[in-house]
Amino acid sequence: MSSQYPALLVATPLLAALFISIAGWVYKKLCFPIAVVALSVATYASIGLLLRVLNEGVVHYRLGGWEPPWGIAYYVDHLNGLVLVVVCVVALLNLIGAKKSIDQDFPDKIGPFYTLYILMVTGLLGIVITGDAFNLYVLLEIAALTGYGLLAMGDKRAALSTLNYLYMGTIGACFYLLGVGYLYIVTGSLNMADIARILPPLYESKAVLAAFIICMVGVWLKMAFFPLHAWLPNAYTHAPSASSGLIAPLVTKVMIYVMIRLIFTVFTPEYAFNTLALSNAFVWLAAIAIVMGALFALAERNLKKMFSYIIISEVGYMVGGIWLGNRAGMTGAVLHILNDALMTLCLFLVASNIVYKIQGHSFDDLKGIFRKMPVTMGALVVGALSIIGVPPTCGFFSKWYLISGAVQAGQYGFVAALLFSSLVNVVLFFRVLEIAFFEPFGDHDGHGHTESIDEAPLSMLVPLLIVALGLVIVGVYTGDIVNLVIQFAIPREIL
């Protein structure tokens, strides 16, 4: 059975989404259990797959039994093995944590919500596991379309912000498609490994350069890399908490994975770092992204929007880390995919708990909330420490790798940007906690039932606590993760 793990990983959520859709019409209570079971199976398969990769090396899987350049094949190495586990775990934890708020927000549309949720996870898993450049586009669109559906059912402004996201997301995906078309026209292939095999004699070709630039711009649009970030903050802020808890931690991270995959497997590091002399420019762009994200976050007086700008800043960390072009920087970036997914999940689960109880997420709503919801806010403290980068939380270690990589590459601008954003994060979270801790409770105009506010229900707290604990555990075991997984994820020729 273990040889079929790659297929199970994608097919189980897909089939589950279809069964959930049918259950939504027939017997609604089944939707949640099917979703949990499907994601648990997927998590199990992803862990099994990662272990297999650790033992045997790269895993190939031929869909339909066809040879790779003609058929579609999965390609699982250490890099996407790790990202697959991250996607499954985050989706599962958020699903369990969000059940109450889903029941509260969409009592009539539980079926479609879970269908879209699981389909989105399917899309993300498919993006990560596939070894075919065009197939990646199709799954990109699945993840995007279901994401638009999930995001748009939030508060009053959600539809407009999501429509803007849709325009930008579609341009991004189309640019990617166009880039694949350019690669296809010069190589005649769609399989990533096959393209990489054919490309070397064509490195000087203008078409390959155009393909590279178009693909990168498309992927950057999708991951909200500054200055292409404008769609993200509003879309995530106004979304329902169950959706933002899935989309905020995963979509940007998966898109960063796509960027890494394009550099490592399709265009090859040789082309990206040696033939093109663009690394410096991209690292500077990343440094600007980090600083601007931090500054925008500083200007916000809304919890979810502040978190969204922090994401933009973190995207800068990872893009910069990759383009440093050395082993330490890339280790930091890949490690940060894992860490940032957990940290963002932690923050958005906290936001979800607060929204569930208070129905608001501006700073005014947070007054004195520490006494009412001590566990939730305790988890926020852990998340904040990790985002700031205090040991032993995991955020410290990825930042450490990134900084040492930047020093190695002589990119002191990037180092300064990292340190600046850490400082800003201290201010940001100190401000939130100050409001939550010291301001008197009870100024909630128009929200009526202030007396009844207490800690969030257990089913929302448990996933949150697991994530908060995970932040520390991942931090403690960073050495093992890097030695066992990440060092093999980075191509050997990079020093």
Next chain:
Amino acid sequence: MKILGLIIAVLTGTLLIYTTSDFPSWGDPSSPASTHLSPHYIEKTLEETSVPNIVTAVLADYRGYDTMFETTVIFGAGVACFFLLRVPRRKEPVERLYRHTLTGMTLRIKDLDEVPENLDEFERIDTLWAPYDLIIKTVCRLLIPFIQLFALYVIAHGHHSPGGGFQGGVILGASFILLAVSYDLRTAKERLREKLGGILCAVGVLIYAGTGALCLLLGLNFLDYSALASILHVDPITARSHGILIVEIGVGLAVMATMIWIYDNISSEGKYEEGL
């Protein structure tokens, strides 16, 4: 914003035009795209899948995994439209409108307990402006069966001629949409209930993904239709051809139901009242 848009569009265009000089010219038989993958498809498809239409074979077999998710995209869009727009548990209106089909006279009934019994000559309408046109309705009623028959032909004949699940499914869906346009949404919904349509969407994709999973259960890789040979009692190559037909039927169902679903939700803003 206009200037910004112009600058971005011109910049992108210039970059793309600049790079076209490296491309093979139009219709060049020796371009990489025509010499790397496609000769294998063209020369081997018939002996490997026994389907003469190469596009169908590549679509549903060589790259069948793509197509499965293509169907899923459509399904996802249908679910998203429903999720965004459908207004659940609408209150019954306080009054109902009935139109006498022969004279075009409209009755307004305010007391819902006293809805007259013999309404054979009346049809229920939702707004006073609902148009009434005998010629359009009759022509459409006559045409729809032929449209549907043609749709089934397109689905079934996808192995030998241009066509297949997507094309046939869209035509089939269009026939129902034509019904909704020429009559009204209520009439169309009486032919295909919302619940049934919603389930059909999922069932269509399920036929596709389920076929793939069945191959997996039979011991081969996901979507490897030659595994079906043992169930269908044919040789593995014919099994591929049959497998393609099965998934095409699934695609047709899913596309038809989803097209109708999206149309219903968008045209009536999720209220399922009056068509266009």
Next chain:
Amino acid sequence: MRYAPCVLILPMSDLITHIVANYNYWIYITLMMIGLYAIIAKNNLVKKIVGMNIFQTAIILFYISIGAKKGATIPIIEHAHGDHGAGSSAVHAIEYINPLPHVLMLTAIVVAVATLGVALALALKVYQQYNSLEEDEILDQIREK
């Protein structure tokens, strides 16, 4: 050897030869620029959606034009009725156009339709809330609050 309409048989500079040989790329790029401009610059939300569709169509045109092959026919093998192997004379790749771009674009068309559906649903939802589809009017309404 290159396709050239009679008007251009007169002394041609290299540029014109180049444009004529690659006219498919020029058309797709023009269309794409129109679409991109509409998405970014237009004020009306539905016009932006139309622009998005033009953009997607341009890419579809690009892919389809890759598949063209001079002197070849549609990729359906003639005189073949199911009985594989037996009786089917050898098939030559040069006689049929490249099927792969057509397959890919079937997928892209479906994706474009799905995106269009969701985009229209979202536009409808925006219209229900703000009673307008003009972006500046909607932003004014948001600012007033």
